[in-house]
Amino acid sequence: MRIxxxxxxxxxxxxxxxLPWLDQRxxxxxxxxxxxxxxxxxxxxxxDELSGRGYEAAPYGEAAWNGVxxxxxxxxxxxxxxxxxAPGFPHPxxxxxxxxxxxVRVTSVYVPNGRTPDSDHYEYKLNWLKSLRDAVxxxxxxxxxxxxxxxxxxxxxxxxxxxxxxxxHVTPPERAALAEVEAAGLHDVVRDRWPGKRVxxxxxYRAGMFHQDLGMRIDLVLASGPVAERVKAAWVDRQARKxxxxxxxxxxxxxxxxAPDGDIGxxxxxxxNPVTKRGVKKLPQSTSP
Numbered sequence: 188m189r190i191x192x193x194x195x196x197x198x199x200x201x202x203x204x205x206l207p208w209l210d211q212r213x214x215x216x217x218x219x220x221x222x223x224x225x226x227x228x229x230x231x232x233x234x235d236e237l238s239g240r241g242y243e244a245a246p247y248g249e250a251a252w253n254g255v256x257x258x259x260x261x262x263x264x265x266x267x268x269x270x271x272x273a274p275g276f277p278h279p280x281x282x283x284x285x286x287x288x289x290x291v292r293v294t295s296v297y298v299p300n301g302r303t304p305d306s307d308h309y310e311y312k313l314n315w316l317k318s319l320r321d322a323v324x325x326x327x328x329x330x331x332x333x334x335x336x337x338x339x340x341x342x343x344x345x346x347x348x349x350x351x352x353x354x355x356h357v358t359p360p361e362r363a364a365l366a367e368v369e370a371a372g373l374h375d376v377v378r379d380r381w382p383g384k385r386v387x388x389x390x391x392y393r394a395g396m397f398h399q400d401l402g403m404r405i406d407l408v409l410a411s412g413p414v415a416e417r418v419k420a421a422w423v424d425r426q427a428r429k430x431x432x433x434x435x436x437x438x439x440x441x442x443x444x445x446a447p448d449g450d451i452g453x454x455x456x457x458x459x460n461p462v463t464k465r466g467v468k469k470l471p472q473s474t475s476p
Contacts (some may be wrong), residue, residue, distance in 0.1 A: 188261060188289055188443045189213065192333035192406060193391075193427070194220040194297070194436035198254070199232060201434055206236055208427055212440065215261045216288045218295030218333040222246065222254030229256065247284040255279050255297050255334070261289035275317035276311045283319070292327050293415055296334035301355035309355060312337070316364040323371040331410040332373060335389075335436065338365045340375065341343075344404035346387070347465040354470070355403060374407035376441055380421045382451035385461070388423050389436045393471040397428060400461035401468055406439050417443040422452030 190212040195201040198219065209217070222229060229246040237244050241260045247268040248254035249261060257263065264287040269279060276299070283295040296319065299312040323332060338361045342348040351357045369375065387402030396402060408421065420442040428437040442448075462468060 188215045188291075188409070188469075189402075189440060189447070190216045190218075190288075190291075190293070190331065190333065190443065191424075191438050191440045192218040192220070192295065192335075192408060193438035194335040194406060194434060196221045196223075196434040196436065198222040198224050198229070198256075202232065203238075203308045204427065204430075204432060208424075209240055209242075212438075214440065215259065216293055217242075217258040218293065219256040219258070220250050220254070220295065220297040220335045223251055224248045224254055225250045245286050245292070246286060247281045248280045252280070253293045255284045257284055257286050257288070257293060257295050259286065259288045259293075263288060267395070268324050270315075270318040273320065274311055274314045276308065277313065279283075282315070284307055284441075285322075290329060292330035294326075294330070294332045294334075296332060296336070297346050298335060298337045300337050301361065304353070304358050305353055310354075310407065313360055313364050316361075316368060320364075320368045320371050322341045323368055323373060326411075329411060329413045330373075331408065331414050333439070334367070334406065336365060336405055336407050338362060339403045339405055340365060340378070340407070343383070345384070346401040346403070346462075347468060349466060350382060350468065350470050352401065356403065369409060372411050374412065374415040376408050376410050376415050376418050377404075377423070377439060377453065379415070380418065385463075386453045388439055391471050393433050396471065398458075398460070399468070402456035406436055408439055408441050414443070419444065420446035420448065420450045420452060423454045423472070425454050425456060425458070452457055 388406035390397035390402040
């Protein structure tokens with residue numbers, strides 16, 4: 188079973204990239220984030236395209252922000268939208284959806300960004316992660332949580348730790364909150380399979396960050412033990428970040444039980460000319476005008 192996660196950063200804009208990607212990679216289950224579509228609009232835009240490819244769909248969206256979904260060709264049962272007890276900002280947001288697909292409880296999540304470390308949104312992020320931790324702890328033995336965590340788990344998951352000083356996604360409280368989610372019984376399958384490797388899933392659109400491979404690994408696949416033991420391949424589909432009209436995130440793909448493309452990875456294709464020297468590049472928003 189092939190399972191993938193992809194922050195598409197507007198499903199309407201990314202449709203010309205999503206549909207060929209589904210045909211090429213043929214995932215059995217897809218978790219989407221930042222769909223930015225209300226559920227009725229999702230069905231109108233994608234319903235026929237997905238059903239023609241054998242997918243059922245469970246969206247949970249908003250008109251212009253957030254939004255998550257699960258697509259499945261192997262069953263879509265017991266759909267639950269949202270996290271029990273999760274905080275809002277101030278109202279509940281479309282950031283999590285869960286369903287059972289071929290015996291595995293799948294949760295697609297879009298963790299709040301946090302904005303700045305001293306903001307109310309940052310506190311909202313930390314509290315939301317507590318609700319995710321509780322949901323994982325109460326979940327079944329076979330489960331997997333996929334999506335945009337908006338947190339780089341360690342310093343090796345960013346191109347240069349110094350570039351992120353003072354920013355969200357790397358602060359100790361965020362990383363501790365993510366570690367608590369994992370401590371509820373989940374494994375970071377990409378990092379476990381590729382320890383010490385340079386692996387990113389997000390690159391800012393600006394300043395040529397993608398072409399220099401100046402990114403972050405914030406899109407994660409966290410699997411319980413029984414699911415993690417079945418992983419035969421785990422990789423970032425960097426090809427989907429290339430070309431015209433891409434998302435700023437690349438899909439992350441895992442194969443359970445068998446790997447149609449072999450044990451490829453960790454990044455496919457690898458960057459041809461990465462900038463690896465630290466201290467020479469800043470984040471685009473940190474660059475003086």
